[in-house]
Amino acid sequence: MSEELEVFDAYLPELWNFGDDPSDGYFGDPPSDAGAIFFVNRDTEEILLKTTLSAIVDDVIDGHIVHNTIDRDGVDIFIRIKDALKAEIDKIDSFLPPKST
8 A cells, every 4th residue: 555644543522522612622513422433633633534433333233234134253243342342331430430329
């Protein structure tokens, strides 16, 4: 591949601003989905691409479902993705205060 790839960072909406001046943290409207993912040019902070975790998961599912049945490779792929996502959820949960009863 001869094209030079842009250097970018990927972010969840951790810069989400609330209150009097809500935004996505990148001078745009606040995201409507907490699963938004921003791909941002590292040098210019320009948003190169916005997508969502849901859209990515839907694409994976669509690639492995045939006639409402998961294909053979999809089972192992889905289990690995589910385990990786669950590990990240557990990591986030470890920083949240305990739920009050």
